[in-house]
Amino acid sequence: MRPAMPRSTDDSRLNQLPESVRAHLQERFQLVVPASSSAVKPVPPRPQSGSPEVFGATVPTGVPVDVPAAVPSGEAAPTPAMVAMEKVEKIYPNGSTALTNVSLTVNQGDFLFVTGPSGSGKSTLLKLLYGYERPTAGEILVANEPIAKLRGNKLAMMRRRIGVVFQDYKLLPRRTVAENVAFVLWAQGFTRKEIHRRLWPALKMVGLQHKAQCFPDELSGGEQQRVSIARAVVNTPPLLLADEPTGNLDADNSLQVIKILKKLNSIGITVIVTTHDEHLVRLSNHPVVQIKNGRLHYLVR
Numbered sequence: 001m002r003p004a005m006p007r008s009t010d011d012s013r014l015n016q017l018p019e020s021v022r023a024h025l026q027e028r029f030q031l032v033v034p035a036s037s038s039a040v041k042p043v044p045p046r047p048q049s050g051s052p053e054v055f056g057a058t059v060p061t062g063v064p065v066d067v068p069a070a071v072p073s074g075e076a077a078p079t080p081a082m083v084a085m086e087k088v089e090k091i092y093p094n095g096s097t098a099l100t101n102v103s104l105t106v107n108q109g110d111f112l113f114v115t116g117p118s119g120s121g122k123s124t125l126l127k128l129l130y131g132y133e134r135p136t137a138g139e140i141l142v143a144n145e146p147i148a149k150l151r152g153n154k155l156a157m158m159r160r161r162i163g164v165v166f167q168d169y170k171l172l173p174r175r176t177v178a179e180n181v182a183f184v185l186w187a188q189g190f191t192r193k194e195i196h197r198r199l200w201p202a203l204k205m206v207g208l209q210h211k212a213q214c215f216p217d218e219l220s221g222g223e224q225q226r227v228s229i230a231r232a233v234v235n236t237p238p239l240l241l242a243d244e245p246t247g248n249l250d251a252d253n254s255l256q257v258i259k260i261l262k263k264l265n266s267i268g269i270t271v272i273v274t275t276h277d278e279h280l281v282r283l284s285n286h287p288v289v290q291i292k293n294g295r296l297h298y299l300v301r
């Protein structure tokens with residue numbers, strides 16, 4: 001048994017990271033790394049009464065991306081779009097066409113599966129939604145923000161509201177499970193007290209409290225994927241994008257991951273999941289779209 005946090009995080013050293021490393025971390029993990037220790041710390045989302053409780057905190061409302069507020073009985077609930085894509089086209093610089101004329105609306109609180117064969121454009125769709133790629137044509141709104149037009153700090157602030165789960169996990173290899181998850185909060189300026197308050201419920205949600213002090217290479221693939229889910233949602237983003245989160249997992253682990261995503265959806269988080277796995281999709285009662293040769297079709301509404 002290793003002692004707790006053997007490779008401890010030294011905030012002051014992280015604060016001294018060169019700009020190129022910061023940019024890399026930001027790009028790779030969708031993190032906002034403080035520019036320097038003297039930089040103005042961003043204010044964490046302010047909890048509001050009536051918001052769903054998760055990870056010992058409330059899902060933020062009243063910030064760029066919202067979860068639906070409670071609606072008085074008798075009134076029709078508004079379902080503003082979380083994602084609105086209109087005639088989107090993506091052609092990569094090498095001439096490869098990834099998406100053609102894609103229009104898609106995903107409302108707040110929806111759970112959407114995106115299926116399609118390899119190379120059809122699923123990852124490209126998600127990359128456009130978190131602003132990693134920009135469309136060649138068309139409009140994309142994420143929580144009413146034109147994400148493709150955002151730059152610098154505005155894009156970074158927007159990405160804080162979007163949790164991303166990657167097929168290959170992208171965990172920091174030299175940091176423990178707890179540190180991997182806490183790092184997101186630290187980088188966003190949450191206080192130590194708030195980090196502690198959110199960390200354990202997030203690890204509990206993915207069933208990994210007992211692995212908190214392990215390093216990624218001491219975990220199974222399914223466990224690593226669950227850490228990456230905890231990391232993606234620990235700051236309670238209202239939108240979660242998961243790119244093939246079950247791609248490397250066996251049937252049992254895949255079901256467990258989908259169950260966790262559904263649980264997150266049930267507390268108000270809008271979830272978009274790409275998958276090759278037709279079996280998983282058939283088991284679900286959620287809407288399904290298919291991308292084929294860059295074109296999007298509804299399979300189940």
Ligand SMILES: Nc1ncnc2c1ncn2[C@@H]1O[C@H](COP(=O)(O)OP(=O)(O)OP(=O)(O)O)[C@@H](O)[C@H]1O
Binds near residue numbers: 094097121
């Ligand atoms: N950075 C890139 N530069 C050039 N072409 C790219 C780039 N990324 C993806 N493509 C091309 O765009 C198309 C869609 O790729 P994408 O990764 O979105 O597919 P996918 O559906 O996610 O596939 P998979 O199921 O294998 O992950 C493919 O033809 C791919 O070769």
Ligand SMILES: [Mg+2]
Binds near residue numbers: 124243244
């Ligand atoms: Mg892909």
